[in-house]
Amino acid sequence: MPILMGLHILVALGCAVHVIRTQRQMYWIFILFAFPALGSIVYLLAEVLPSAAGSTSARKAGAAARKALDPGREARDALVQIEISRTPGNLRRAAAALLATKRADDALVLAREAASGAFAEDAAMMFTLAQALYETGEFGEALTQLEAMQTAHPDIRHPEAHLLFARTLEALGRIDEALATYASVADYFPGPEARARWAMLLDVHGDTVSARARWQEILTAARHAPKFVQRTNRRWLDMARLKA
Structure with missing residues (x-):
C-alpha cells in the first residue's frame, strides 16, 4: 500500500510538472493532489492523450473525462466567449450549455437573442430556442417555433427536433x-x-x-x-x- 501511494504521488507530481510547463489551467494542480489517483487518470485522459495522439477518439475521451469531472465547465467557457464576442454562434453555444446544466431560464434569454435578425431562420438557432421554450414550460411557443423551423427547412432531417415536436x-x-x-x-x-x-x-x-x-x-x-x-x-x- 505505501508503494502504491508513493507511485500515485509521483504520477501526480509528473502531471503537475506537465501542467506548469504546458501552461494548462492551474485548477488541475488542486485536482491532481486532492484526488491523487483519479485526478492523474482524468488529467492524462483529458489533457495529455489528446495532445499526444491527436485522434478523434482521444479527443472524445478527453472531452468525456472533463465533462464527468466538471459538468459545468462547458457552460462557463461558453459564457466567457459571449463576453468576448457576442455572436449568434456563441450565444447558441452558451444557451445549449446552460440547457445541459438545467439553467433553462438563462438559456432562453440567450437563445432568443441568437435566433433573431439574420439568424431568425437558422435551423440550429431555431432548434435551440425551441428546446429552451420547452424546458421553461412555454409549450405553445415551442410548438410554434418547431412548426416555423419545419416551414423554413421542409427537407431537413432532424431527429432531435422531431422528437421534441412529439414531446411538445x-x-x-x-x-x-x-x-x-x-x-x-x-x-x-x-x-x-x-x-x-x-x-x-x-x-x-x-x-x-x-x-x-x-x-x-x-x-x-x-x-x-x-x-x-x-x-x-x-x-x-x-x-x-x-x-x-
Whole structure:
C-alpha cells in the first residue's frame, strides 16, 4: 500500500510538472493532489492523450473525462466567449450549455437573442430556442417555433427536433398527434429514447399491449448494439427491462 501511494504521488507530481510547463489551467494542480489517483487518470485522459495522439477518439475521451469531472465547465467557457464576442454562434453555444446544466431560464434569454435578425431562420438557432421554450414550460411557443423551423427547412432531417415536436404535443395534451409523431420519429431516431417515450405514453393511456411491444423492440435492438451504445442508453434500456 505505501508503494502504491508513493507511485500515485509521483504520477501526480509528473502531471503537475506537465501542467506548469504546458501552461494548462492551474485548477488541475488542486485536482491532481486532492484526488491523487483519479485526478492523474482524468488529467492524462483529458489533457495529455489528446495532445499526444491527436485522434478523434482521444479527443472524445478527453472531452468525456472533463465533462464527468466538471459538468459545468462547458457552460462557463461558453459564457466567457459571449463576453468576448457576442455572436449568434456563441450565444447558441452558451444557451445549449446552460440547457445541459438545467439553467433553462438563462438559456432562453440567450437563445432568443441568437435566433433573431439574420439568424431568425437558422435551423440550429431555431432548434435551440425551441428546446429552451420547452424546458421553461412555454409549450405553445415551442410548438410554434418547431412548426416555423419545419416551414423554413421542409427537407431537413432532424431527429432531435422531431422528437421534441412529439414531446411538445404530449405536453399540450394532443395525445393522438403525439402518439403518431412518436411512431414516426422512432423509426429513424438514433437510439431508443423516441421509442421509449412512445411506450411510456402508451402505458399512461392504457394501451399496455402496444407499450410492451415497444419495450420489447428496444431490448431486441439493444442485443445487437455495441457496448458503448448500450452504456449511453442505459436509462432507457433499464426501463425497458422493467416494462417488457
